[in-house]
Amino acid sequence: MNDINSFLSRLNSTINFSTILPEIILIVGLITIVITDLVNKGKNAIFLYKIFLISTLVSMGILFYQLISVIAFEDLYTNNIFNNLFRFFILICSFISVLLSVDYVLCSKISLAEFPLFKISAGLGGMILSCATNLITIYVSLEFLALSSCFLSGYTKRDIRSNEASMKFLLMSGASSSSLLYGFSLLYGFSDGQVQLDNIIDKISFSQYLPIICISAAFILAGTAFKLSLFPFHQWTPDVYEGSPTRVVAFFSVTSKVAALSLFTRLFRLIFPYLSNEWHIVVELLAISSMILGNLIAVTQRSFKRMLAYSSISQIGYVMIGILAADLENGYASMLTYTFIYIFMNLGTFARITPFSLRTGTNNIRDYAGLYMKDPVLTFSLVLCLLSLGGIPPLSGFFGKHYLFWHGWKAGLYISVTVALVTSVISIYYYLKIIKLMLTKTTNLVDTLKTYEKQKSLVSSVISTKLKSSVEMAMILCALASTLSGLFMDPIIKITRNTFF
Amino acid sequence: MLLFDVSPGMALVSAVTVIRAKNPVHSVLFFIPVPRNTSGLLPLSGLDFFAMIFLVVHIGAIAVSLSFVVMMPDTKIEEIHENILRYFPVGGIIGLIFRWTNLETLGNLLYTNYSVPFLVSSLISLVAMIGAIVLTIHKSTKVKRQDVF
Numbered sequence: 001m002n003d004i005n006s007f008l009s010r011l012n013s014t015i016n017f018s019t020i021l022p023e024i025i026l027i028v029g030l031i032t033i034v035i036t037d038l039v040n041k042g043k044n045a046i047f048l049y050k051i052f053l054i055s056t057l058v059s060m061g062i063l064f065y066q067l068i069s070v071i072a073f074e075d076l077y078t079n080n081i082f083n084n085l086f087r088f089f090i091l092i093c094s095f096i097s098v099l100l101s102v103d104y105v106l107c108s109k110i111s112l113a114e115f116p117l118f119k120i121s122a123g124l125g126g127m128i129l130s131c132a133t134n135l136i137t138i139y140v141s142l143e144f145l146a147l148s149s150c151f152l153s154g155y156t157k158r159d160i161r162s163n164e165a166s167m168k169f170l171l172m173s174g175a176s177s178s179s180l181l182y183g184f185s186l187l188y189g190f191s192d193g194q195v196q197l198d199n200i201i202d203k204i205s206f207s208q209y210l211p212i213i214c215i216s217a218a219f220i221l222a223g224t225a226f227k228l229s230l231f232p233f234h235q236w237t238p239d240v241y242e243g244s245p246t247r248v249v250a251f252f253s254v255t256s257k258v259a260a261l262s263l264f265t266r267l268f269r270l271i272f273p274y275l276s277n278e279w280h281i282v283v284e285l286l287a288i289s290s291m292i293l294g295n296l297i298a299v300t301q302r303s304f305k306r307m308l309a310y311s312s313i314s315q316i317g318y319v320m321i322g323i324l325a326a327d328l329e330n331g332y333a334s335m336l337t338y339t340f341i342y343i344f345m346n347l348g349t350f351a352r353i354t355p356f357s358l359r360t361g362t363n364n365i366r367d368y369a370g371l372y373m374k375d376p377v378l379t380f381s382l383v384l385c386l387l388s389l390g391g392i393p394p395l396s397g398f399f400g401k402h403y404l405f406w407h408g409w410k411a412g413l414y415i416s417v418t419v420a421l422v423t424s425v426i427s428i429y430y431y432l433k434i435i436k437l438m439l440t441k442t443t444n445l446v447d448t449l450k451t452y453e454k455q456k457s458l459v460s461s462v463i464s465t466k467l468k469s470s471v472e473m474a475m476i477l478c479a480l481a482s483t484l485s486g487l488f489m490d491p492i493i494k495i496t497r498n499t500f501f
Numbered sequence: 502m503l504l505f506d507v508s509p510g511m512a513l514v515s516a517v518t519v520i521r522a523k524n525p526v527h528s529v530l531f532f533i534p535v536p537r538n539t540s541g542l543l544p545l546s547g548l549d550f551f552a553m554i555f556l557v558v559h560i561g562a563i564a565v566s567l568s569f570v571v572m573m574p575d576t577k578i579e580e581i582h583e584n585i586l587r588y589f590p591v592g593g594i595i596g597l598i599f600r601w602t603n604l605e606t607l608g609n610l611l612y613t614n615y616s617v618p619f620l621v622s623s624l625i626s627l628v629a630m631i632g633a634i635v636l637t638i639h640k641s642t643k644v645k646r647q648d649v650f
Contacts, residue, residue, distance in 0.1 A: 020617070027624070034631070114635045121628045128621060140618040144625050151632035166636075 019066070022059040022087065023127055029055030030120045037113035049102050052116040056095045056123070063088055085336055086130035086262040089343060093254040094123035096347045096477065100354055101247035115155065119251060122148035126259035135184045135195045138263065139177070142227075145259055146173035149252045153244035165243025172226055172236040180223030186216035187271065197270050217279055220267055227260035230320070231289040234313050241309035246357055249305060250350030253312055254343050261339060265323055265332060280324055287320035288419045295423040299430050303363045304353055307430065308346075311389065314427060315342055318420055322404050325411035334407040341388075341400040341481075348385035348478030352378050371438040379438050381479040390431040391424050396484070512538035525571045533564050550607060 032055075033048050040047070063084060098119055125145030132138045150173060154166025188195060190212055191203040206213060222233065229237040241249045268279060294314030301307035319342070322335030356371075356378065357363055372379045388397035401424065408417045515534040522528045536559035543552040 027620075030624075114631055117631065118628065121624065124624065125621075128617065134615075134618070136615060136618045137621070140621045140625070144621055144628070147625060147632070148628055151628070151635065154636055157636055 020128075022063045022066075022091070023124060025055055025059045025062065026120055026124050026127070030117060030124070033113070033117050033120065046102070048113055048116050049098060052098050052120060053095065055120070056091055056098070060088065060091045060095070063091065082265075082332065082336075083131040083262070086258060087127045089258050089339060090123055090126040090130065090255055093126075093251065093258065093343055093347065094119055096351075097247065097251035097254070099477075100250055100347075100351050115152075118148045118152045118155075122152065122252065122255060126255050129259045130262045133197045133266075135188065135197070135200075138267075139181065139184065142180070142259075142263070143173075143177060145256060146177065149173075149256055152248045152252065153240060155248060156245050159243075161243035162245065163243075165240045168236050168243075169240050172240075176223045176226030176233075178223075179219050179226070183216045183219030183223060186212055186219070190216075197266070201271060214278065217268075217271075220271075221279065221282065224260055224264045224267065225286060227256060228264060228316050229257075229290075229313050230286045230316060231293050231313070234290065234293070237313055238306045238309040241312075242303060242306045242363075246305065246350060246354045246363075249308075250347055250354065253308075253350070254346055257312070257316060258339060258343065261319065261323075261335070265335070268323075269326075283320055283324060284413065284416050287317045287324070288416055289317075290314060290320070291317035291420055291423045295426045295430075299426065301430075302365055304365050304368070304434075305363050307365070308349060308353075311427060311430075312346065314423060315346075315389075317423075318401065318404060321408040321413060321416050321420060324413055324416070325404075325407040334404045338400040338404050341396045344478050344481035345385055345388045345397055348481075349382065349389065351478055352382040352385065365434055365437065368434060369437045370440065372440075382438065383435050384479050386431040386435055390428040392428070396481070508538040508541045512542075529564065529567045529571050532567060533560055536560055536564075 029051055032051055036048060036051065066084060098116060101115065101119075122145055125141050125143075125148060128141035129138065129145060132141055146169075150166055150169045153169050154162055156162040187200055187204070190209050191200040194200045194203050204213065225233040226236075241253065244252075268283075291314045294310045294312075294317060298307045298310035298314070301310060319335055319338055322332065322338055325334060326332050353363070356368070360367060384395065388395035391397045391401045393399075401420075405417050405420060408420070512535050515531045515538070518531040519528045519535065522531065536555055540552040540555040540559075543549075543555060
């Protein structure tokens with residue numbers, strides 16, 4: 001009895017569960033999905049998606065409430081604004097990408113109940129990763145995210161490309177985790193057994209162990225660069241993005257990148273401040289090469305998904321400039337605003353590709369020719385999102401890039417910003433190529449577009465209007481966010497300013 | 502006391518048999534006494550938690566997956582000439598690395614300070630189980646299913 005009492009008193013003093021309440025709600029949603037699917041025996045899968053959406057919304061509500069206060073969760077969590085913003089980003093990603101995939105339910109014959117399950121678990125992993133300040137929590141949540149994304153990418157198991165994508169994702173996440181762990185083990189050893197990030201900085205004597213800290217930094221950089229798909233750790237991205245189902249690519253192209261960004265920033269800011277010069281140079285090199293490589297190769301692509309994969313590599317290169325340009329008065333404002341805008345642009349583009357590929361079964365860019373005549377809504381919103389990705393005013397992509405490059409120039413990163421500007425112009429070429437293809441009227445329509453049916457889905461004709469419009473809702477949401485968040489930049493910048501920790 | 506006198510010898514003999522047996526099924530069968538005897542020696546050096554974990558991991562997971570490996574492909578019975586005696590010193594080396602393995606202290610820390618990684622690892626196990634089934638399930642008329650409800 002004594003043991004239990006002392007244990008409980010210790011439990012009460014160390015844990016403050018209100019800080020992880022959003023994650024707890026997602027966990028409850030996960031368990032509810034498993035149980036409801038079991039009880040319903042596979043029928044009524046739409047209800048599971050509704051559970052997911054409701055739990056995500058409730059989580060977001062509680063997160064808003066918590067944005068005001070800063071609470072530390074003994075040794076594992078800190079709820080400063082930086083972490084909360086990243087949790088919010090990941091919740092947005094999950095919400096919109098599940099809106100995209102609701103029509104998947106009716107049009108395929110694979111087991112569908114586990115799809116929202118894996119999305120919830122990946123979102124959970126991302127959220128815990130955004131807040132982790134403990135080496136163990138970082139590793140465990142990273143593995144959680146990687147495992148769920150791996151299952152998601154291999155979801156259509158009849159398709160060989162999906163199997164290949166899942167295999168490559170597994171190998172990549174294994175390599176990145178092992179590299180990261182090696183760096184962590186060096187930090188753990190040389191800080192005399194400390195796992196908490198703050199304690200590691202206190203205990204490591206940087207002057208004495210500088211070569212070892214550099215080795216540790218190199219391994220951690222390799223591990224996180226895999227996740228962010230920076231050059232030269234980007235080789236997995238095009239194949240995985242092309243092979244996985246498009247809804248899944250939409251989800252983990254934003255979620256895992258956002259989570260990896262928060263991890264990268266926190267690790268390199270907290271642990272290696274004395275090495276600022278060294279790792280700044282390396283990250284600058286990586287960013288420049290990612291931008292150049294991503295944009296140049298995307299020019300030659302014929303598949304839409306592969307082109308978007310290469311363009312996302314270059315977008316991460318731009319975001320790296322934002323990380324390098326962080327200073328005392330602005331914090332990570334530029335990186336956070338660009339990430340926020342990038343989420344909507346990317347998800348908006350994928351929101352248009354998914355119904356198109358569902359209705360015509362192809363991902364070739366050539367097959368988008370003359371889409372204007374068949375489906376003007378899809379064309380127009382795709383045009384908005386692609387232009388925003390390219391950085392054309394007055395869409396939000398322009399404002400995000402402008403803010404980013406301005407901060408980069410102020411911080412003295414002249415080479416990076418010049419390269420970024422040049423490669424932005426190159427990227428406008430391949431975005432405009434698609435837009436021109438869609439908007440010009442062709443007299444001989446491609447065969448696939450001749451059978452394009454806007455209103456009906458391919459398999460079943462009994463669809464309620466509410467479902468069919470969920471993808472449209474996602475499209476409209478993303479289009480609006482892509483355009484308006486540029487015009488209403490000031491409040492966003494004000495929120496993201498105070499994030500230097 | 503007889504148990505602890507006999508254990509090292511049995512572990513050694515079983516390890517040699519694992520390597521030298523011509524039939525792969527014999528190899529897997531003689532793999533089981535090796536961790537059993539080695540973990541019988543571990544409580545002597547005060548590593549009680551490690552003895553249990555050793556049993557669970559080696560016999561429960563590794564021996565079972567070894568038997569699956571032997572079961573599935575068309576393995577032929579042939580001679581293998583290698584000399585790897587690695588099971589016996591493993592327990593000693595692991596004992597040197599860790600300083601405390603008292604189950605109570607471990608439980609105390611695991612449930613309070615490191616509760617969040619603990620919860621997340623339980624979620625990982627859940628998702629991994631479901632995911633493995635999702636990726637490999639094959640619904641056809643030939644497969645017999647169990648009617649749960």
